[in-house]
Amino acid sequence: MSRRLSVVMIAKNAADLLPDCLASVAWADEIVVLDSGSEDDTVGIATRAGAKVFSSAEWPGYGIQRQRAQRYANGDYILMIDTDERVTPELAQTLRAVLDAPQPGAVYSIARRNYFLGRFMRHSGWYPDRVTRLYERERYQYNDNLVHESLEAPQAQVIALSGDLLHLTCRDFFSFQRKQLNYAAAWAQERHQRGKKTSLPGIFAHTLGAFCKTLLLRGGVFDGKQGWLLAVVNAQYTFNKYTGLWALNHGYSEKE
Template sequence: MNKPALSLVLITHNAASQLAQTLESARALADDIVVLDSGSEDDTVALAERYGARVTHQPFLGFGPQKRLAVSLARHDWVLCLDADERLTPELAQSIAAALAAPDKAAYRFARRNRFFGRYLKHGEAYPDWCLRLFDRRRANWSEDMVHETVRVVDGATGTLAGDLLHDSAEELGHYLQKQNRYTDIQADKLYAAGKRVGALKLIGSPLVRFIRYYVFRLGFLDGAAGFAHIAIGSFFAFVKYAKLIERWRQGGPTPR
């Protein structure tokens, strides 16, 4: 079997501070680089073009639709989708190259290691954070979800590759909290539009179960203060999501589009 050509696909917005590391980690694998930018005001576009990327501009459609559009712009059917604050470890790059030498799956997943409070977490919700990012777009693609989008395989099996994807988010805690608050708005709107209702049991139980699962059974406590903060914030926003959903039903407004 001939090795299939690979397109590296990214969506960007004001990502100049980290994009170079991302592209450097994967450029040797890619025969084509696609960047779909949603109005960057920094040097993102110029930097991407220096790396030979084909840059297209599109106002943000939501994460799932934006990534689906970016994948459609690729020249090749095999795509590797990365965020601008992620980079491949050498081990993962080697695993991807080996898989593409003779692909026997429709898609491949690998572990993502997340940085929080200035350190890479090794347990809990943060690792292994399995990500399916390498796939044949004829048999898999991104979901239409506005947030927390995932790749769905419609034909074929999924393989697992060795090596880590490093998530180097450099955002401050305040920005991280603002982002999580926006995400819960989107999630609550989606649940409300679908007619979902929750009561006190879900409101209280969901964040409690989440915390116990990741902090105790997934050994999040071994990551110290950073692990506690990461899981506690995630559990709190699980509560916020359902609280917002209850609020929407009590307000009784029209369901969002």
């Protein structure tokens, strides 16, 4: 007997992205959208597409918001995706096969093809970029991390699925940079709250390491111009994270 699938996503001001995302999973048994106070037509688009739409304007961080969204789902399995992702036909076929004969207790990883400035990257650590997104609703959920949240399933068997999840990571450079800066700020706040510290040498060591890892160890050089640019972007993101943590460690703030 095939298991029921709930596609779950959190959204905010995603009116331009949502139609294609929803269309790629229209075959699912239900789609749940938890809106985080959108000011555009995100809620209307999701409602007209037949999704079950809920609202929670308070922002507790990505992990807890995903937990909240999952509570509205009723399917046997959860497919957690973002509004800037699309399920390819090959992946949809694979997901249906899993639902027809799932392995109890297992979780499933999906390869993401990440888009950066006109190109779906094939290296640079951005492919296959496997993420664990398909799992049993009653058995697993996401952790509480403010950013870079992940599924809590430490003992579970992880099965890699065929078929890609398209991820429109960077269509507009400045929007992408703003999002990266927000991620860096959340990362620094979270690490600071956990008592983590860094130093000036640590900042520059991590920054240089991020550049070399992207370009050389992860093959970014084979992604052409975008590979070089992404190496710089990753280094910049790392610099922002650790400099933000250093500033918090030393008590620097806007008020000061």
